[in-house]
Amino acid sequence: MDRSIIPRGLERAPLGKFLLWLLPWVLLLGFGLYSAYLCLRYGLHQTNMDNRFAFGAWIFLDLTVIALGAGAFFTGFLLYILKRRELKAVINSAVVIGFICYSGAVVVLMVDVGQPLRAWFTFWHPNVHSMLTEVTFCITCYLTVLAIEYLPILLKNRKLRQIPAFLVFEFNLHKVMYVLAGVGTFLSFFHQGSLGGLYGVLNGRPFVFREAFGIWPTTFFLFIISAAAAGPSFMLLTTWIASKVSGKRLVTHYVYESLGRISGYILSGYVLLKTADTLFWIRDTAPSLGVHPASFFANQPGYTALHLLEVALFGFLPMAIFLTKRLRARLGWLVTAATLTCLGIVVNRYVLTIQTLALPTLPFAEVLSYVPSWQETGTFLMVIAYGMLVYSISFRYSNLFPQERELRQG
Amino acid sequence: MKVSRRDMLMLLGGGAVGTIFSPIPWKLLRDSSVWTQNWPWIPVPKRGAAATAASACPLCPSACGVRVRTIGGRPVMVAGLPDAPGQRGALCAAGSGVHQLPWHPDRVRTPLRRVGGGSPGFEPASLEDAVGAIAAAIRETQGTVAILDGRPGRVLGGAYREFLSGRADTCVLVPPSAVRASMPVLRKLHTRDPGPLAVDLDVVDTIVGFSAPLLDGWGQPGLVQQRMHEGRLRLFQFEAVQSRTALMADRWIPITPGTERAVALGLARMLIRSGRVSPAFGYADFKAFVAAYEPWTPRRVFEVAGVDEATLTEVADALAPTGRVVAIGGGDPAGGPLPFEDEASIQVLNLLLGAMGQAVKAQRPLADDPADAASDRVATRDLCDVPDGSVGVLIADLAMAGATVPWPILARKMAPQGLLVSLTPVLADLALHAQWVIPTAPAFTAAHDCPGHPDLPRSLRLARGFTPAGDEVVDPVDLLNRLGTALGIERQATVADALDDMMALRLRALHRAGDGTVFVAGKDPVAMAEIDSPEDVLSMLRAGGCWRTALAAAASAEEPAVEAGDDQTETAPPRPAMPFALEQVAAKDSGGLVNGFQMYLIVGGGVERTAGVARSPILSKVDQESGLRPFANVARVNPATVASHGLRPNRRWRVSTPQGAITMRIEPDPTVPPGAILAGAEPQGALPWNAGNPVDLAAPDGKTWRLLPASITEA
């Protein structure tokens, strides 16, 4: 039925089976839309956030998603700027994932802010001192870039290619793809960085405040590096998952290995810098703010464990796997290491968002925790469902993995 | 010519570009964001001319003067009235929101009749039906017809008595807190009745508080604390819980819960033995008196109350019998008064320390006060003193009482088929148990008199009506008139504005007596004797003035005669036996725990957690969002007790007393003594978090609901 729009030379499951696969995601999307509607219509008391947990699960998951979506910009950077040709095999998939992550994050943000209709005030009356202004500008611009990058993938579709105007447009786009990749890289770097800066500048939160280089606190750079490390890992993981779900070989092992090696190198840098940063914070920053650094950990063993986990289990271990040639040869090890790296990003963003807010600053305030409400969870699941739908449809009707055709024939 | 699809796309494209360069998207964007700044469902405060008016806070017997900011005549803010006597501009949290009470969400808008059996509710009814039903009940009942006056001293009280005087078996009931306040008990300790007494805070230099909420609802907290800060008042506080008063006291001496009596008796013994007893103290059989106190040795006090000899001696040494020292019990407005024996033991200290005539003075009687109308024909009784099951019809007016009356105590007094009628502006608290609810005027909607605290010099303020009360409100006098007509009783007061007439009568009486002073903010106080006419007094009171009686300089009921010492007692002139058996009071042992209950439940919360009408929506909000006050459903327990009993805060716990149990959350609180549970009283039905009311666990004899034997088990 939909044969005519499936790219030539690719094998795809029967339409019925595909629709059956989509069904649960559509239902989840419906549930998520209802959750988001409740939040928009009745206000954010539908969530379990409160005045202390002013940022909650949404911001934490947004940060995570955006860090993982960094695979898009970083793969583009590696391919177009650093000329890592083998990554051409995953660039289309990377763009789609980037687009999903960024647009999904923006959708959740629009539910997260109390007055979405006033969101454009940031453009009209921007406070240039605010990291959030930087975030807003970057995310908007980069989302535009991603949308433009996403277009050619769509336009390559057999049916759409029949419209000459689209063909011309796509061809022209290809010519500027290097420019787009450059701009996208810059924007995304900045975006990741300013998300980190969001926390690092908070001199009112000693737990997260970091010294600055220029106007940027260290978290600015740590976020960029950690996203760069996790991006390829996430690409590795998603490609592997897509391959498992579709039951097809999508890229050669060399591509997996290449992604893993890149992740490993950057991760090693990250682990080093993160450790240095933490030690500096313990020695200098925290005491200068009148805080004994141990006071944050002494009463909260769970949080100390999280820190160790992030650096040791989710940092050092995958790094070691990625950089060991023998292990890299095995896809199983690569996937394991990629999973650990992605979990590391999750833990890092969790600590910065949730733990920062859980710890009080006033001597008489309490350590708090909270559990997201179902409306909050639902709204986020909406993004997951949306991502699955967009990715599944893109996978079916576009050639996300150029090697797929060769691997099938060969 | 054929218009192709491409051409149509071009048209649309041109349209899109044109639209972007037209005001359409930008204006819509802007207007929709302005719409969010101007949502039609968010109220816009009404404009109008601003003004300030002085009035009185009607919520409790402290009757503080208030300064009301109005916009177009509507009150928008209430603050304490500066320069007001006895208060100095202070106003409590409840008073700060009093102007919101006419819009209380539980406001009664029509007479309500109780319906249903299992889960009772109310249905609207007409006033005629209400009058008919109440009149029929009064006609048919075999029991007593009574009116419960939560705020005695108002001219309305005179109207109540006057109504009841038309029948044989009637009485006016008053809440236990009014009869067991400190000064009424001290009055009873005398051989000859010295008349109403009052504490003169202006001359007091030392207060010995026995769990008295001196900074939290007793009398004039603002005055007490300001005098303390000026260094003109010392406060020794004996109290089990480290209450706010205890915290601010110059010296807080922790005691075992419920042992105020033991400490007071021990202190009395020390004063007697060290001879530091006022020469003014007289007692016919001093030997017997001394003997009665002899068992309360420091050792025994330590065993019972946990106060060691050194501390007790230290306090005793600081209490010179100068007459400027006063001991106060009083109890907590929400948690109820102390048992009579406790209060009596405390008041003996005032006798020993010679407070009579200096720190404590007699109030001059006021002749022809309409508030006392028909007092010779209708008895005024403590609610706890009427026999169980004897009240056939009870009309309860607890609005603005500033005191709590637990339902179980009231329920026991009602005859099996008795009829309870509640006069209330808000459907809460005892009104929830009534068969008939009659809507009365909420605070700030009708003018009325606000008499002062029973322990302080008699005073009078007028509360103004700011906003119209509404047609549904029933004037209590009007209700009595209708009942009278239905019952065929000839009544003197036959007009609804009888209150005005009675106010005029009262002012005439005050003016005739020429006693006391009228204070008007921003002006010099004027002696009543210098005011030309009662009408002038009225206009001064209407302008927010406060009349306060001058206390009799030397109102000692006991002539000095007896000096402390065995020899002199023999030579003292024979006198009638002193008060009702102080020795018996002294001999009675302190309460103690009942078998099976190893802990104490202490109920408190101050004046702000008394009757439901006293709580404005904003005060409820502040309570709900700050947790500063003890709550009904939160058991505050010492952290050591929490640990030793394994009371996990995230579970629900059942707090049991001999009268029943309620479910509570646990909150560790180091200001609560080990082995005790502190909980707040709660006006019933007022708020969603209300899981049960500790006040309803009151002992059936009505002696106390402030301190109850208790135990905790997992719910």
Added chain:
Amino acid sequence: MSGPKETPQGASRYGMVIDLDRCNGCGACMVACAVENNVAPAPQRANDRNGITLLRVFPMRNGRDYPESRQVFVPMTCQQCDAPPCESVCPQHAVEFDWTTGIVAQIPVRCLGCRYCMVACPYHARAFNWWDPEWPEGMESTLNPDISTRSRGVAEKCNFCHHRRQVARERAAHEGREVREDEYQPACVEACPVGAIVFGDLNDPDSAVAKVYEAPDAFAFLDKLGTKPKIRYRSRQEWVHAMARQGVPEKEVTRG
């Protein structure tokens, strides 16, 4: 940051000193604050964590058990920092350091509700409107026309009852004179029954607040963070000072 460096000659710098030894935690200031600032009654699910309590009195305890336990009540509201961490983070100037008064202004109609300012504030002094404000029928007639009502979805905080300054200035201008110190006092100061709060212009050496602002027993919370708060607290109890300097408490509270 449009900090004090821009401050023109003759500008005011309003500050407050709260005597913790005087405060007995009665909560009148909290009620007065809510009434004055048109804060709506609490929705059913509101609690200490999500309600609009612009001024909140916290008990601060000495960490010891009965009977050695001691507590002071700390009225905590916006500390009106001279270097406000909340100002620089707002993406669209809904927070502004008012250089003519030193008040950190929060303009709810400009706010988009991102709550970044609440994350930035170490005093937990900001509240978010999780609910639409709702008054019992008719009670909106008690609202104060000198200040607007806020909608859901925006952050708000204490502005030192700045609207009272507007009213006072208007009256003084009408009468052709300067504003007297007692004319502009926030609602909490007016409501405090024990006079524990002193408020006024720190730039005026004769003001009551300037006289106690530098008192030896005065301190600011979290001053090491560099926020330069203009609310100071006083206490003669040494443990209060020690507590104000020290770290993080232990208890964890979950709600959800």
Added chain:
Amino acid sequence: MSTASTRGTRRSPLARHLGTLMFLAGLIGALAFGWIVFPPLMYSSTEQPIQFNHKIHMGEAGMACADCHPFRDDGTFAGLPTTAQCAECHEEPIGDSPLEKAFIDEYVRKGREVEWLVYSRQPMNAYFSHVAHVTVGKLTCEECHGDHGATETIPPYQVNRISGYSRAVGGAATAGRALLPTEVMRMDTCSDCHEKHGRRSPCLECHK
């Protein structure tokens, strides 16, 4: 596909440029609609409950603005006069205007207040002090309110259909065309004037 089918065939110049023309048509149509038709559509218009002749009062009766729009004792601006204040002169008809007679019958006799729709009333989040501008700043009424003292009728009250703001405080003078005789006073108007007079104002100066 239509484009594919026409490829290579000869077309008239009109047909060849049809696409461009269509684009221009769409562009001009959208611009015209957006700039001319659309703005007035955004406002609903309500007539004032009664007509009022400022000119008679200012001219023949020789009154000043402040006679009817005075300050209160506390310096706040009282705004519009109450019916009672009108009745001080208009207890009985002074002239023979049917409008005046109708006003006296409908409002003065019945003691009703006129529910005027106030063009320049600021929204609740804005604070405006007449004392600061008139007494201290020495501005004349006309500088902000225009010369409506010379008008014989009062225009309808226009309100934005979405935002609910009066056009005089929230609306823009679209494309330079003022749509009311009264000036439009938006936040920008205020801040521009403050800027012009060298008085940069913090938010709190005008917001509440």
